Amino acid sequence: MTKVTTERMTRDDQSEQRFERNLSALPAVFDFVNTFLAAHRVGGEEAYAITLAVEELFTNTVKYSAATEPIHLCLRTEGEQVVIVFCDSGGKPFDITRATDVDIDRPVGEVHPGGLGIHLIRCVMDEVEYSYTENANMITMTKKLE
Amino acid sequence: MLEISFTDDGHLHLEGRFDASQVGLAEAAFDKIERSTVVDFSKLTYISSAGLGVLVATYRRLSETGENLTLRHMNQSVRNIFRFSGLDRLFKIE
Numbered sequence: 406m407t408k409v410t411t412e413r414m415t416r417d418d419q420s421e422q423r424f425e426r427n428l429s430a431l432p433a434v435f436d437f438v439n440t441f442l443a444a445h446r447v448g449g450e451e452a453y454a455i456t457l458a459v460e461e462l463f464t465n466t467v468k469y470s471a472a473t474e475p476i477h478l479c480l481r482t483e484g485e486q487v488v489i490v491f492c493d494s495g496g497k498p499f500d501i502t503r504a505t506d507v508d509i510d511r512p513v514g515e516v517h518p519g520g521l522g523i524h525l526i527r528c529v530m531d532e533v534e535y536s537y538t539e540n541a542n543m544i545t546m547t548k549k550l551e
Numbered sequence: 552m553l554e555i556s557f558t559d560d561g562h563l564h565l566e567g568r569f570d571a572s573q574v575g576l577a578e579a580a581f582d583k584i585e586r587s588t589v590v591d592f593s594k595l596t597y598i599s600s601a602g603l604g605v606l607v608a609t610y611r612r613l614s615e616t617g618e619n620l621t622l623r624h625m626n627q628s629v630r631n632i633f634r635f636s637g638l639d640r641l642f643k644i645e
Contacts, residue, residue, distance in 0.1 A: 431572040453597065453628045460599050464571045507636075521600040521636050528635040 418445065419481035426476055428467055434459060434478065441480045447487060447550060454529035455480075455487055455548050461522035462491050462501075462544060470496035470542075486531070486549045493542040500535045501526070501544060555580040566594035569602030577602065581609045587618045592625035598632055610641065621645060 420441045424430045438459050442452045459478065466476060472495030479490040506527070507520040526533060532547040553573040554566040563584070569577065590606075610620055623645045625633070633639040 428571060431570065435570070450628055450631075456597070457599055457632075460570055460601075464599075464601065521603060525600055525632065525635055 417482050417484070419479060421477065421479035423475040423477050424463070426467055426470075426473060428464065431460070431463065434463055437478065438480065442487075445482055445487070451487070451548055451550055455489065458526045458530050458546050458548075459489060459491070461526050462546075465501075465522050466491075466493050466496070466542075470499070472496040483547075486547055489544075489546040489548075491544040491546070493544075495540060496542050498537045499542055500537075502533055502535045553577060557583075561586075562589045562591050564591045564594065568597040569595060569605075570597065570599050571601035574601050574605060577605045578608075581605055584609060584613065584620075585618070587613070587621070589621045589623055591623050592629060593623075595625065595629055598629050600636070603632070603636055603638060606642070607638065619643065 420437070422437050424434055424437075435456065438456050439452075442448070442455060447455070463476065463478075470493055472493060474494040477490075477492035477494065479492075481488050481490075501523050504523050505520075507524045526546065529548075530546045531549045532545075534545045536543045536545075552567045553569050553576060554564075555577065556564050556566075557580075558564060563580070567573075606620065606622075613619055621643045622633075625644065630639070630644070633642070633644065
């Protein structure tokens with residue numbers, strides 16, 4: 406359970422939860438993220454960025470990974486930053502840090518939303534790291550807090 | 552939660568959060584648009600790529616008949632998502 410603090414980042418803290426690999430779990434994912442962010446007084450652009458990154462990663466994983474195990478999500482504070490660890494167990498290796506980025510300068514007639522999720526993650530997060538260990542895709546994303 | 556309503560002047564108003572869990576609801580509303588339409592974002596607090604996808608699909612369908620969407624009154628956070636995605640060049644944003 407996340408500890409509510411009276412001032413943001415008074416102590417490092419961690420909250421984690423497993424979610425069914427289904428888009429119907431998305432409201433529960435949002436509840437989990439929002440509760441953590443509220444407890445740590447993270448709002449505004451930073452909260453938007455963290456929520457967006459989690460949603461994009463979760464929906465991409467549900468759509469494109471053939472794995473069946475629950476998705477493990479961990480949020481923690483490290484000083485003046487929030488670290489998101491996203492674990493996709495049982496999925497084939499997919500390094501999002503090496504995925505081809507969308508060309509946002511493409512001609513208007515060629516515009517389609519595919520691939521935008523990963524692109525947006527790169528735009529809003531300060532760091533995105535990937536590893537594949539013990540049959541799991543592990544994505545670690547960091548958002549610095551102003 | 553996303554709420555979508557059409558006003559008497561034909562404008563479409565979005566309120567709340569336009570995330571992946573709201574795509575079905577949104578598609579049902581946007582599929583009703585047949586002519587150039589103003590979409591009011593003044594009460595929309597959040598949009599993700601899923602929401603952008605609905606808007607782009609509607610744009611592409613309308614553009615086949617010379618119609619379009621005008622997006623109005625979006626907050627800075629939402630506007631940033633359009634800018635990051637390059638879609639601020641596709642849509643008319645007021």
